[in-house]
Amino acid sequence: MHNKTFMVAAVGLGLVALSACGSTQGQDKADGKTVTLVSHDSWAVSKSVLADFEKRSGYKVRVLKDGDAGQAVNKAILTKDNPQGDVLFGVDNTLLSRALDNGLFQPYTAKGLDKVGARYQLDGKHRVTPVDYGDICVNYDKAYFSEHHLAPPQSYADLAKPQYKNLLVTENAATASPGLGFLLGSAAQFGDHGWPDYWKKLKANGVKVVDGWEQAYYQEFSGSSEGKKAGGDRPLVVSYASSPPAEVIYAKKRPATAPTGVATGTCFRQIEFAGLLSNAKNPKGAKAFLDFLVSKEFQEDMPLNMYVYPVVTGAGVPADFTKYGPPAQHPETMAPEKIAADRDQWVKTWTSLVLK
Numbered sequence: 001m002h003n004k005t006f007m008v009a010a011v012g013l014g015l016v017a018l019s020a021c022g023s024t025q026g027q028d029k030a031d032g033k034t035v036t037l038v039s040h041d042s043w044a045v046s047k048s049v050l051a052d053f054e055k056r057s058g059y060k061v062r063v064l065k066d067g068d069a070g071q072a073v074n075k076a077i078l079t080k081d082n083p084q085g086d087v088l089f090g091v092d093n094t095l096l097s098r099a100l101d102n103g104l105f106q107p108y109t110a111k112g113l114d115k116v117g118a119r120y121q122l123d124g125k126h127r128v129t130p131v132d133y134g135d136i137c138v139n140y141d142k143a144y145f146s147e148h149h150l151a152p153p154q155s156y157a158d159l160a161k162p163q164y165k166n167l168l169v170t171e172n173a174a175t176a177s178p179g180l181g182f183l184l185g186s187a188a189q190f191g192d193h194g195w196p197d198y199w200k201k202l203k204a205n206g207v208k209v210v211d212g213w214e215q216a217y218y219q220e221f222s223g224s225s226e227g228k229k230a231g232g233d234r235p236l237v238v239s240y241a242s243s244p245p246a247e248v249i250y251a252k253k254r255p256a257t258a259p260t261g262v263a264t265g266t267c268f269r270q271i272e273f274a275g276l277l278s279n280a281k282n283p284k285g286a287k288a289f290l291d292f293l294v295s296k297e298f299q300e301d302m303p304l305n306m307y308v309y310p311v312v313t314g315a316g317v318p319a320d321f322t323k324y325g326p327p328a329q330h331p332e333t334m335a336p337e338k339i340a341a342d343r344d345q346w347v348k349t350w351t352s353l354v355l356k
Contacts, residue, residue, distance in 0.1 A: 032282060032284075034060045035060070036063075036064060036085030037061060037062070038089070039065055040068055041066075043063060046305060052297065069092060077102045080102065086277060086282045087275065087276060087277065088104070089273075090274075092271060093273075093334075094270065097336050097339055098340075098343075100123065104278060105275035105277060106275075106276050107126050108287055110294050112294040116311045117311055120133060122271065122273075123273075129274050129290050132271075134272075134307070136268045137240060137262045137266050137267040138182075138239075140235055140260065141223030142261055143223070145235065150163060154263050155265035156265065158263070159263075166206035167236045168202070168236040169238070170182055170216065170238040172210065176213055178213050183195075183199075183346060185267065187346060188268070195346075196353055220237065221237035222235045223237070225247065240325075241262050241267060241326070241327055242303075243262075244260045244261065244324045245324035245325035247260050247324075249324075262328075264328055264329070264330075269328070269332070296315055
């Protein structure tokens with residue numbers, strides 16, 4: 001989904017964003033004692049939580065990162081006959097049908113799945129296990145709007161108004177999951193026939209498109225700490241409802257309030273899944289790891305590592321996280337079947353409308 005964690009700061013606080021897990025890096029993937037996780041770049045877990053799983057299960061975890069969620073899924077499809085690993089984490093509801101239609105996963109009902117909310121279980125065959133959810137939303141730079149005596153936008157329609165001309169940066173819907181989620185959100189908002197006209201208006205209103213989230217948020221967005229350093233001049237960015245708390249928690253001098261806000265009428269609900277890869281070399285270990293992902297210990301560890309919400313009922317969320325980054329109350333959603341039927345054509349149409 002999508003590089004949505006604030007990785008530099010996270011590492012500074014002693015959290016682990018794993019490209020490989022220490023002693024397991026050179027270990028044979030097929031030795032039966034190593035579980036290899038393939039993930040997008042935003043995977044992160046506290047060292048102590050992972051160590052506890054390894055001690056209890058007897059497995060060592062090796063992590064291979066494959067870029068954005070879209071890149072990771074596409075590469076997994078290309079290598080499905082001889083997969084890189086045992087478990088894939090990070091396929092979300094915008095990409096789920098592509099993964100399932102290509103036979104990427106084999107069914108497994110994780111222990112603890114009965115505690116996962118039914119609204120997150122989008123595959124009745126249990127080929128994937130829901131792990132987390134979050135909301136793709138436009139974020140705004142509070143200081144900019146205050147200094148310009150301008151009310152921040154609160155809806156998709158607002159973004160096309162003249163007062164917000166040349167203020168918005170978004171990600172490419174063909175290459176980045178936040179960009180794709182924003183496109184799907186607009187399609188849910190304006191309908192099959194209305195969303196292309198909406199994007200024509202956004203283009204005429206000066207929307208800027210970049211390849212991925214990191215570039216949009218850390219280089220173009222004036223409201224992020226890194227964006228300020230980079231000279232970013234766009235006070236509106238497609239990011240996540242959970243981005244504001246990161247700006248508070250990882251600030252060198254903690255502010256009383258978040259410097260960024262969320263346009264709550266621009267949100268699209270994103271659900272992330274993990275699955276046991278077809279032809280996995282260590283299916284037994286993979287199943288144990290999937291059980292771990294829906295354990296209360298891991299679910300409660302996620303929010304301040306990956307800035308997402310747990311799907312397990314009763315899993316706690318840190319107070320800072322809920323204070324500065326509550327989930328959207330009424331996010332746009334779309335049935336996986338609808339995404340499967342229209343996604344590729346919508347992306348093709350979007351590309352011709354916005355990038356050409």
